[in-house]
Amino acid sequence: MARKQLIRALPLDWPVHITQATNGEEALDAIRQGHGQVVLLDLTMPVMDGYQVLGQLRAEGLKAKVVVVSGDIQEEAQRRVHELGALAFIRKPADPDELRDTLIRLGLLRPAPSTSPVTGVPCRVDPDLRVNFRDALREVSNVAMGRAAALLARVLGVFVQLPVPNVNLFEVSELHMALADAQRGERLSAVCQGFIGESIAGEALLLFHDAESDEVARLLGWQNHGDADEAEMQLDLASILIGACLAGIAEQIDVRFSQGHPQLLGQHSSIERLFQLSNKRWRKTLAVEISYAIEDHNLHFDLLLLFTETSIARLTQKIHYLMD
Template identity: 65%
Template sequence: MAVIPLVICDDSNMARKQLVRSLPEGWGVSITQATNGEEALTALRQGLGQVMLLDLTMPILDGYGTLAAIRNEGLAVKVIVVSGDVQEQAVARVRELGALDFIRKPADPTELATVLQRHGIYSPSPTTPAEPVARPELEVSFRDAFREVVNVSMGRAGALLAKALDVFVQLPIPNVNILEVSELHMTLVDAQREDRLSAVCQGYIGEGIAGEALLIFHDSEFDDMARLVRWREAGESGDIEMLLDLSSIIIGACLAGIAEQFDIRFSQGHPTILGHHASIDELIVVNKTRWKKTLAVELSYSLEGHNVHFDLLLLFTEDSVKRITRKIGYLMS
């Protein structure tokens, strides 16, 4: 049985490792790994990929750009997108660009095998011995693994936001770091593009994992947000109600995605206005006694065609890191 050249393109070591483990047993493939679209295109031009499993949210060249380049160059490859970006528009766009199918992360081995069979890429043959699947071993750091968990959760939050506002949400690459409070201050300053901000904070706890979510809005974008939401009550109370509604969607969906992957349940506190039309320094002064050393995840959503951005920080307590590490270990086992 001929060996099929397969390219797995994803910027996350954990995601690539999960995909390798999800491939059908006994499927004869030679695997080339790529961490972004440019690397994948190089492999395809060298004839190393008849089939490709492609992520969408990547640095240098994302999945959309990769699909466009494949079509423009006429490269002969069957592409299945495997992504955490589960917006309806995302699925439609990749199909228009030539992808055969779409699988949401993390890929289920049964679903992956079904999709491969549907498109004539893989066919189990009980009577013919097959080449064993080449399974390269990958070292996955805590930062990379947790970033992938957040990436999946972020995609689900983006899909809910896209549906609620009837927009396309441009998803970021999550940034994961262990920060001291002084470094957190610098991170918030970096996120600031103007003097006045508003922020919503919501605490959460579940099975030894606890923290706070901080969602930052830029005051200059309030009018655009109000038009998207299609209502606005007069005065400050209307702004606050709008912020709380949007925060409920984004923070709730992100935490639900993490909880689902870790097989836990978060208890969430009531969202509160942390600062309204305030500066970064004012936000830090109010909360510096609560934020010490923290595992911080930075996300910056933006809405295509609109001047609207949301800067989301998920701040996990230092004590949560051990529990998160164990949960990630279960995902990788």
């Protein structure tokens, strides 16, 4: 969906032929073959991410002119891509006017005077990219998690490494088992926050790993802390991550979420004890899983956005409208 949105945002009077790649490795192969004189590059990708692509372009001496278009809007991310040779940074989803102005500023687009006919421009066809619902929601979540990461990075003074989000439809019992298996033997604390808007409802869950709590406190400048201080710290971080992520999703699909107050589910417990998922009011859940890892620290936060099964129809409608 990111590529579909970006192709639609390209200036119609830009005389270029377009080659697409689904990950960084494919992009490098295309650039080596001469298909990428100008590259619009994402950062969060499977197989090989955007940072690795920029590093490899430099290592091989490839002369592609790179504009990064990414949902990872951390100030450090922007500094790093410029250091690696990117000419500009545009936040996703790309605004057509900003993209056009950037291309003109970089000398990559020379628009003809408005009185002159545009000639020699290849026929631009709307991309016939088949985007399924899961991939589309993954991209929406990707943009939203980047905004949340930028806030987290600012609060903790760190660089946040972002994954490709996972999106799956689970039976609630299956989700319970998947979580229990992934977190087997770990002691965790968790914060939950409900949300609802335009027939879309669910719950956000943020997991904290007990073994990492001292590191979080150190980054926040808390010298001595007990369970009460730790709970306050977790509720504050949950407000940042959950609030920013939900706001990013809401903005893209044009809804307004009402959010409940974050609540501490429990501290220093097993995953089974924390989540009494069998007591949920719904049988299935659409789960978006995001794991924020902090660079140079043994620290990560696991965020799950769980949408009720009754929300899926409306969410699907909103996503398809965004794709079309």
